[in-house]
Amino acid sequence: MTRSVLESPVGEKPVLDKPVLERPDLDSPALLDVESITRLYGPGKGCEAIDFRLHAGEVLGIVGESGSGKSTLLRILAGLEAPDAGRVTYYPLDRSLSDHSREGELDLYGIGDARRRALLRLEWGLVHQNPRDGLRMGVSAGANIGERLMALGDRHYGQLRAAGCDWMRQVELDAERIDDAPQTFSGGMQQRLQIARTLVTRPRLVFMDEPTGGLDVSVQARLLDMLRTLVRQLGLSVVLVTHDLAVARLLSHRLLVMRQGRVVEAGLTDQILDDPQHAYSQLLVSSVLTP
């Protein structure tokens, strides 16, 4: 239906055949709920009263100065270290992982070690700051990539090797070197191998602690580009710890700013970086050149 110009109120222009404009659906499913998490090694050391929700497909960056508790929080979220208080709830894809009492959810520290390990194997991935902590340095690159697939029951040698080659290419490593051990790789190559090893099982949720730390700038740029692409292609959700605001700007949708164990500000990445509200966030942002 179109209206004639004469019918329209003064000052308005009729738009012919205007399509219906629908309100977008803003709900996206929660993946992780973090409630009142506290783990203190001393006053202001560790993390305290942390609350947030991670949504499917989101990349959440955690920034803050050295010692502010970023890695402590990440370890707790990834199931590696129990908090003193609070609760981490995960909503697994595999329903058999969920709690008996509540279908579709899982209390991370209410379940036993074995189930937490299963979760890390089945639905999660973890990228350590130091690739040595995430790789087996003595076995071949191919075996490093294949290992997580084997843990999921994949035993076909040809397929494991093909996946190894494929992922080496995805992270821009020379597939010819599939039989070399990571100890013969450079730091940047090791970091890319660690990422390949983590992502080969297509985890839903990945935890990363300073994935580009200690790498030279050109390697960093390449790694960041690769991570951005993989996040898009695999639909990953990521919790990313970094002290580098430029990295946070490039990779994360949303930021938490931590200081002395507490979250002092949370919001959209570009809002935090361009219009920080808290005195500490302003200091953090102003102390680097245009993040």
Added chain:
Amino acid sequence: MKALLTIEKLHKDFVLHGQGGIAIKVMHDLSLELHRGECLVLAGRSGIGKSTLLKMLHGNYLAERGSIRIHFDDGLLELTDLPTHAWHRVRRDVVGYVSQFLRVVPRVSAREVVMEPLLARGAYAQDARQRAETLLARLNLPERLWSLPPGTFSGGEQQRVNIAEGFIGEHPLLLLDEPTASLDATNRDVVVEMISEAKARGCALLGICHDEDVRSRVADRLLPLDEHLMARTSSQETF
């Protein structure tokens, strides 16, 4: 007809904690309305707060007080109290933004920059690529530049990549911060055409544009922002 966008009594101070907590008061009680198919151009001296307003509409700057509403056929959305994660969706589907300068991402080619908004909606790479190339060609960006990262491009070339990225998503609300500032006459004409086409499909545009010629060709209304409050409502000068 209901407006697509209504802003009421919007307020913005920047508090600089590092400088003894001084407050830069930029905006108080700004109100305006914007309809579908309409282009409203903000005017006012440098530093008055034009870009700040666009950034608040895009969630880049925080709006502490006042209301920013988008009216859909089936309900409204208040942007000032939107949860953070909801902004991802609003930016993807509702509010588009052409910033004054392109933010360059290392290793990402011009073509990919332009494809991004469609890929984010789950479009096929093939289709996104085709639309991106059509736009880049229309904006006369030499084809040899398409597969290069725009980091080394000239100001005008970067700006055209930026414009293509902003227009490709055909958002219902489009914010334009000086889109033609660094363009030559031919490319300015292309942008004027693109704005007219956007209006024709019902897009509402809010822009900043110093160029008199472009302004008179695209603006349906002008909103002068002044020192006292930046608070005149939207029914001023009409072309």
